[in-house]
Amino acid sequence: MTPGPAAHRSADRGEPAAPAAADPTRPRRHDPQRRERLIDVALGVIAEHGVAGTTHRRIAAAADVPLGSMTYHFDGMDDLLHAAFTVLAERTADVFDATLSAASSRQDAGEAVVGLITGTTLTSPETMLASLELYALAARRPEFRTITDAWMARSRAALHTHFDPETALMLDALIEGTTLHRALSLDPMGVGTVRTAIRRIVQP
């Protein structure tokens, strides 16, 4: 047995297999980072097709790797989803953290939040779509809750450096609802309204 990163609990079926007549036009590739690349591609597939439409084959095709590569790098679909959503949460939280820690005043922080909501980094279609899928998954399956918990904890901590705990909680909820509505609504609320909402929530 060849234990890959995602070691299988193997159970031989003792079957023959056709010789792997490698396509000469497609030589073997040296591809470190393949796992990381697969996670990236997986996030795109999740955003486009939802968890419901995310399959090993679809990801493999999108990443241009053979199907077998999926089972080598990931110990099943759940492991793949967990890895992908973890990356999503960490990336997003990193941006959130960095932006907020760059703010030097309470007013700056408020405006930074407005920028995050109305900007295109945190609320890109792909990020929003994948986040929604994560929420739906985490709400149903506790083993994915750790991802959202850590994410929310980081968000609150970042807000905490500028606002009192209760305000941070309310602000976090407002951010969530605003980004969600902006993603779903045909005519999303404008920047001015977002700014007004933030100001009302953070006032002493």
Add this chain to the structure above:
Amino acid sequence: MTPGPAAHRSADRGEPAAPAAADPTRPRRHDPQRRERLIDVALGVIAEHGVAGTTHRRIAAAADVPLGSMTYHFDGMDDLLHAAFTVLAERTADVFDATLSAASSRQDAGEAVVGLITGTTLTSPETMLASLELYALAARRPEFRTITDAWMARSRAALHTHFDPETALMLDALIEGTTLHRALSLDPMGVGTVRTAIRRIVQP
């Protein structure tokens, strides 16, 4: 051809079929409302397994009807999802409408919103889980947007009778974010915090 409610664009394969030797212990049932019941059961299945895990067989088993009944009453999976989510949105909006129209003052309306958020009707696990699935689906597929659009329009209209348009928008977003966080968080924010947030948003 027997055109059912969900007429098939039939294409005969000209195959024989085994005689339907009905199980004598399970006589044929007279079951009007079956379609409505299937929609109800489908919402439960969606909440429990997500759209990803929602299958005709699973719903049929949960509703204790034969598999064939699914294709008779619904013209495919999308039709089923559309019907189920439409019912979800209308039911939820009905409760929202009724509760808000019962409020006679601005203060009453604010307190009614607090009650909706912290109560158990609008934010039951099943409703929240199914709603999240709808959001994720609608964000990705425009043909489901009509459901969320109508839902959001009704919510805003209901809030509109008590608050100015901009406040209604902000309040709607806050409600969304708060219910979402309460559903995902391990220790959801308390009633007091919710009330404070609502008051801050609706202040003139």
Add this chain to the structure above:
DNA sequence: TACCGATGGGTACGATCGTACGCATCATAC
């Protein structure tokens, strides 16, 4: 340089799914 484990690559298998029928039987309109 000679190994050898880590990685790349192809494919088969069993399970499950959506769907489409064919037939049986009831409710209802006449």
Add this chain to the structure above:
DNA sequence: GTATGATGCGTACGATCGTACCCATCGGTA
């Protein structure tokens, strides 16, 4: 009472999926 269409029921088919292999071939280390 009888015809007839709506509805209930069971099952087969082709597609697709997750997964588990087997084999080939590199890269790094001894």
